[in-house]
Amino acid sequence: MSNLTPREIVSELDRYIIGQEAAKRMVAIAMRNRWRRQQLDPELRDEIAPKNIILMGPTGVGKTEIARRLARLTNCPFFKVEATKFTEVGYVGRDVESMVRDLMEVGVNMVRKEETEKVRIKAEKYAEERLLDLLLPSKPKSSGPAGFFMGSANGEVEEQKEEPKDSGTREKFRQMFRRGELDEREVEMEVSTQSGAQVEIMAIPGMEEMGSNLQNAFSNMFPDRKKQRKMKIKEAYQVLIDEEADKLIDPETVNELARERVEQQGILFVDEMDKIASRQDAGGSSADVSREGVQRDLLPVVEGSVVNTKYGMIKTDHILFIAAGAFHFAKPSDLIPELQGRFPLREELNSLHKEEFYRILTEPKNALTVQYKALLETEGVSIDFTKEALEEISSNAEKINEETENIGARRLYTIMEKILANLSFEAPDKSGQKVVVDRDYVKDQIDDVVEDRDLSRYIL
Structure with a gap:
């Protein structure tokens, strides 16, 4: 701790x-x-x-x-x-x-x-080896009737050992994989899938634990099935890491x-x-x-x-x-x-006023202004809030909380969404542009709603 x-x-x-x-x-x-x-x-x-x-x-x-x-x-x-x-x-x-x-x-x-993080390096190592096995399947030394078995000197049938893999080719593929050159290549691998029978237990109120135990019991009656699936190497690698990590972790230790x-x-x-x-x-x-x-x-x-x-x-x-x-x-x-x-x-805890609302919009690491800037930057739009704009938003949040229901800082979400609704809609068409949100911009977007108490009650 x-x-x-x-x-x-x-x-x-x-x-x-x-x-x-x-x-x-x-x-x-x-x-x-x-x-x-x-x-x-x-x-x-x-x-x-x-x-x-x-x-x-x-x-x-x-x-x-x-x-x-x-x-x-x-x-x-x-x-x-x-x-x-x-x-x-x-x-x-x-x-x-x-x-x-x-x-x-x-x-x-x-x-x-x-626990998964503790064994991650070892799991990645094993997953990489399994991935290389998929990319370079081994070949038998010689082919018998089915390509895998042949008769021994005393007449018995014995399984042939695999030929040694070409270590040079394997290392070449290993380096290509680590450089990310094989990420988009597809491989076919066996994955576990849940069985088709999914049992839902309607638990009686007050007896949820019994319902949970019954559901687990029924689920164990239908074990996971294996199936072949094609996927990209990048995705396959993550699946293999999870499988190897599960093998390295003791469930009893985790539970304890x-x-x-x-x-x-x-x-x-x-x-x-x-x-x-x-x-x-x-x-x-x-x-x-x-x-x-x-x-x-x-x-x-x-x-x-x-x-x-x-x-x-x-x-x-x-x-x-x-x-x-x-x-x-x-x-x-x-x-x-x-x-x-x-x-x-x-x-x-104290009720929040415009001074606290302004600080909420500017100071926290995850402030709303930071979130909206990051969201619009994904569209190539740069947005900047002026001090006066944030003061106007804070003042309106306090006013609406006083006149309608006091929902605290959550009011900032409704106001910010209202202010940026048009910009969010048009953002894909404004890639590369910079938008400054000032006091006039805020007033243009919400003044009519703020002044009408009935409207603000339902919209903000």
């Missing part, structure tokens, strides 16, 4: 997320506490529970992005789920434990990818490493947590009963329990849970007391 200090974590998050300093500091401390826990004696280590977090704030202010970037930064298994998926009035919702199984799938894929990483470093992000909180003034409707039922199902998973997955039993005692929600109507205090106690850290 990464041993970044809280200050370093916040600094890295600043490259992608504008503002929300208090929330960044809180998640940075939570991650550092996990590292600190790993340095302790095993006896004390098991006693320290993770400090789960509730992030409160309107949509589009960075709650999910903070958690997602944190997981990438520290290389932790991360899975996001909406709490509302676990309930539906009149129906049984998804099994709450299914999010742990989904997190385990993420962990397995993550570890498998890492993934289980340990999920248990010790996993992060589950539970969004829309406020939607399952029962408001005190609601009067105890059937919907509130359903919501409280989901909370009581969620409680043992957050507290620490053992969940059965197809990779084995997973303990949830030290998985970090980050809950999020707008909490406009319901409050964290509306959650059942036991669940409240399992989320000791709480932070409210």
Whole structure:
């Protein structure tokens, strides 16, 4: 696990997320506490529970992005789920434990990818040899009845050994392949394909794990088939690398490493947590009963329990849970007391204004302006945004959020798409041109929509 200090974590998050300093500091401390826990004696280590977090704030202010970037930064298994998926009035919702199984799938894929990288050099070497075998098939020494067998001195039939391959020709082909001169040449090779019988199991709500196990059992009854397929050498090489890497990786080791990483470093992000909180003034409707039922199902998973997955039993005692929600109507205090106690850290994220919108358009490594410039450059169109244009976009984003629904930074997407819609359509015809987006350009594209509140409600 990464041993970044809280200050370093916040600094890295600043490259992608504008503002929300208090929330960044809180998640940075939570991650550092996990590292600190790993340095302790095993006896004390098991006693320290993770400090789960509730992030409160309107949509589009960075709650999910903070958690997602944190997981990438520290290389932790991360899975996001909406709490509302676990309930539906009149129906049984998804099994709450299914999010742990989904997190385990993420962990397995993550570890498998890492293990593949470790053996990649060896896999490339074996794949290259197999590719040269396809390009230079070996010939038998002499031909018997079928070209491969002949009688021995004592009358027995024995298989002939292959003639030594021409090492000079093989090395010549090897150098041509490494230089990329053979990439477009076609070879015929045997590849694995899934069998024709695909079994879909309709799982009963709350019994998804049983459905998954049944599907795996049926799939094993129809093993993969082999078939000859023609493909270009460049593509064949990648297929062979994957096949050789699979041979070099031990699935049991992958599963064990993934289980340990999920248990010790996993992060589950539970969004829309406020939607399952029962408001005190609601009067105890059937919907509130359903919501409280989901909370009581969620409680043992957050507290620490053992969940059965197809990779084995997973303990949830030290998985970090980050809950999020707008909490406009319901409050964290509306959650059942036991669940409240399992989320000791709480932070409210601030609404975004034009100053933050301007920074979002200019500062992050993946800023929207950077994305649009790169997209249009593929058509040979160079686009430049002036400072005044970005200020106008930011001001309009704030205005529309105030007058309609506040969707935070997501409003910038709708405005930018509206502004650049015509240019994106005409880009193939403007190859080689440079376009400057200034304040007047922005006003021409969106002023009529911004001024008409009904139009802006539906379009922006």
